[in-house]
Amino acid sequence: MKNELVLLKGNEAIAHAAIRCGADGYFGYPITPQSEIMETLMELRPWDTTGMVVLQAESEVASINMVFGGAATGKKVMTSSSSPGVSLMQEGISFSCGADLPMLLVNVMRGGPGLGTIQPSQADYFQTVKGGGHGDYKLITLAPSSVQEMVDFVDLGFELSFKYLIPCMILADGVIGQMMEPVTLPPYKPRRTAEQIAAECPWAANGKPAGRYRNVVTSLELDPAKMEKKNEVRQERFRLVEATEVRYEEFLCEDADYLIVAFGSAARVCQSAVEDLRSQGIKVGLLRPITLWPFPSKVLSKYAEKVKCMMTVELNAGQMNEDVRLAVNGKVHVYHYGRMGGIVPTPEEVTEALKSHL
Template identity: 60%
Template sequence: MGELKLMKGNEALAEAAIRAGADAYFGYPITPQSEVIEYLMSEKPYERTGMVVLQAESEVAAINMIYGAAGAGKRVITSSSSPGISLKQEGISYISGAELPCVYANVVRGGPGLGTIQPSQADYFQSVKGGGHGDYKQIVLAPASVQEMSDFVKLGFELAFKYRIAVLILSDGVIGQMMEKVELFDQMPRLTDEEIYEKFPWATTGKKKGTERRIITSLDLDSHKMEEHNHHLQRKYKTIMENEVRSEAIHCDDAEYIFVAYGSSARIAQKAVDMARAKGIKAGLIRLITLFPFPEKQLQAFCKQGVKGFLAVEMSAGQMVEDVRLSVAGCAKVQHYGRFGGIIHSPEEVLRAMEQQIIGG
């Protein structure tokens, strides 16, 4: 068993970055995720593993540092909260076009604009539908515990390098700020420059005599080549959709009514399931772990099981609910419930919404 600690989600993410053998963190502080860079600065990973921690002059600079370092085959990570993530979108689009691996975290706060510093889940569209320009996708992991804030950094790097893709850890102010027990994984080694050169035939590590030039770019003025590149990207996304869907079904085997939620809303909905079961309502929860790829088939399976209704619970005005509707295609009633703008719904409110909008509605 690994080392047990009581940590904030933000701290667990930072510690996991060091342990996952990251080469660098580039970031800029913003509430509610400033503990990430605070923790890294106080831990001095440059003394532990040689990992670089750098506070950039802005979010735009930070994401472009990620772009450059990822191009060199380095294992790099950044994090921010909603307004800062918006600033990073141009870089994410470039990274996606150039097919570079990186992990970044959004500890979501209420918006739009500068909004509030309290928790929210209103960045779902930006995360899964493409916050930047162009036909790109990124893998989106939604941690619902401090443990997963740690585990998903390791998983995120695995997926990022497996598919040469950006992986977003979509968290929120609840998961970032709360403390829970976390079992830390063991320190993984950072790759040497020689290992990077051998393992990643695309990485720009400096042209050696008699070898081909390696070029990282998202630009190709030949539209036919660009169309082919886009086809290649789409095939990759399809492979990801076939192989990397993750979700967790809780009390769903005999469920008639199902909550669909991710992140902190999934924790709240889980309590609502317990309260519903105590009242004799056959309720269950499907917790989405990957938001892209979206667990469509898992939701469709509930239709065959005869589920009577789904309640999408998210701290937004209704974003993920659209993908739930697309997935179940009218087989059962689908409604949305959520508080937003920085207000967190309570388990009681969530259960009442199920009773009024789905069961009684």
């Protein structure tokens, strides 16, 4: 039981990490640019080793509902897809949030809207952090910017999801999914036993022993007072997550006059741009939100007192930009630089964009 250093694609890393973290099931439907996740699982055949179930569903609608079913019995289950597939899953995601089910979702984003492109994008930010489906809900959203984080966030995602009974989304993009990096794989964690599940998930519908009231996993409640209460309890959990689980990374922010805010693959580009700008004597820092929800609003608000302006860099038309503007509440101007259509900006483009706001 030791760590292992290997060279993997981001998508492959998700598959390895899932098996190693003791996941019980994966249900998915092929879609570019993330099909390697299920392909890797099928090649690794975890049902022969850990007993993990892997199933190719007939659609994303089915796969998210399979995840709902597995999660309803207290199992550690997950799915993955890319933007159009995740749109199809919104019904099941809303129902899962309504039933307070823990699960891991992975979106390796591609450009849209519609069929869009198979090239990388970050245009599903709103869909992920603002709801996506119907009803008042949130997804714990982790944005990896390296293949190592693809590995690490699988275990972390399950942990947070089971802790707060909120589905967790790993919001990656085609760059992180497709690129190869050396990664350290964690040791194998055993799958939980039936006794552990019964103890950790007393709400799970996995067969009613005599003496226990039947468990019903449902998002339905027709009594308005009870339904409001259910929502209030959920909102309290959201506030708790916002208070305790914010994660972000700061790069040369301490003395910065200008702050770039970027997540995922865009943050990698921005790191080079920051180094380049620093070499030109411009004091720029990079703040990389790791959790997109809960959003690192407090720290951004703190930097709003110190910097001259901020600029978000995203592979979209400026979605996270709105959350940064909410966080700084008008104290500084928050510019946006983004590319769409599957185009990833170069560090030079980011450097020029920032310099245009000096």
